[in-house]
Amino acid sequence: MGGATVKNLHSSLERFSSGDRRALARIITLVENRSPEVPHLMGALYPKCGRARVLGVTGPPGAGKSTLTDKLIGLLRKQGRRVAVIAVDPSSPFSGGAILGDRVRMQEHFLDQGVFIRSLATRGRHGGLARATREIVHLFDAFGFDDVVVETVGVGQTELDIMRLAQTTVVVLVPEAGDTIQVMKAGLLEIADIFAVNKADRDGARRLKNELEVMLQLRPDADWQVPVLLTQATDGSGVTELLDAVCAHEELREKQPVPDEGEARLQEWYEILRDELSLRLDRALDGETLAPTAEQLRRGETDPYSAALETLANPAALVRMLGAPGEDDP
Template structure:
């Protein structure tokens, strides 16, 4: 075992931060550490938190950290900012919001920005979750803005997906709401101190009721809880709901299966990427490929026939 692997398993923050950086940079040392720590993962409760921009997710995460710490849990946080390559503004905001935990060694906060390539962010997030899990954090909270499918994928790979909603949002958010509704395990209606909370609350309750109707009796019924994150109101009930959901997953064996699913998802994503690259490299050695690619650009052949032709002429 490498020194950094040992230090990481002992929970040393500097080692964890370094491993995450290596993994992010695709430095081969990152992969080696990951191989070492992988058998020590699968314990942490992974909680994805998503919702529209400005819904109060970071404020709420800060409140959840406080409550989890009061219950004696060690907490890791990954703040995902898909919009920023450098996580400049977001980090700053999140740091300020979570500052009161900065000196608490039972709390570790990391921010991740997009790496540019497709799937890069979900890979970085997955790797960081494994690192925090191996470091012994009991709970890992992953915050991301719920706008696109990629971001929804990131959080729905967690054990427990928390959807944050707020009153006073327009139609655009209704659409987001529909997509998010399917993946939520716990719904937090934040900014309950604002006007319109009753109406949104009723709408969401109806939607959740309709969603619940085709489930089996043993299925989890997602609760809808009101919160005022800035004042810490509703935090205890929110943490209770997270724990109840983890207990539900453990009782049905889904808790362990989820780790396997995540790993399988990552396995196929990695294969897909590598296989496509290899296939294109090989295909480009054939002289016919350049002509085929030109035909695709010139719309002389439909994309499906072109893909079939390329596969037929290339050995996998």
């Protein structure tokens, strides 16, 4: 890394550690832009992570996830807890709209220093979304937030990956979604620690609750009986019970044997490495710092398979290609 970059990193980290929200926002932007500094920053902050409670809120578009989150923030603030929210919408190409919508719905907390709300812009992102979300969760955690809420529109594989970050996952459904078969198909039954049947003011809420309860009885005996709660996010009914359920689930988790953290760290390392490698390969292709065989390939003197194998068999060329940008800076 160049000297100037290192100095910038240090001052960013210092401001972050002193509780400067603008430094936090700036580092989140670096994560969003997949900047080369990110692994350095995250590595420095990693020891401060591991304190926050991470709550996942997922469900179909428009189910009321943001409105529910807004009410949860209100309750958590009354308990003096500091809350950060990251809203991820992998399906929508209109992240600008989502950001605006979330701001409007959570606006009463916008001036509160104990609350930080951010939407993750997802345009053009591929596999890196789960990683970026995890990094932002780490940042909130290291910054000192007590609760981190991850809101995603669900559910596909990306959202399921994202929900693995959460200690407790609330799946929000609405009566008009109706069909419980969809819930099974989407994998929601597996990831839900708590179901919230929102828009309880509408017809069919009770029926959906009953159907879900029947479905849950088919699950093998578990330590945790997944509760199905009726909520009405717009006026806050049922939200206290929802938070109670979250706390109960958290208490149970704390009593259970500690999961293998070494294994989790190994998995995270692997995912970072895989993502960094593909990121750096992309940069190499853009920047044309390619291995020697690439030139032969271009001239038609070899085929793509042989060229790929030759590149893999030439560690020095590979390292040069993948080297972090700025590595050779004075």
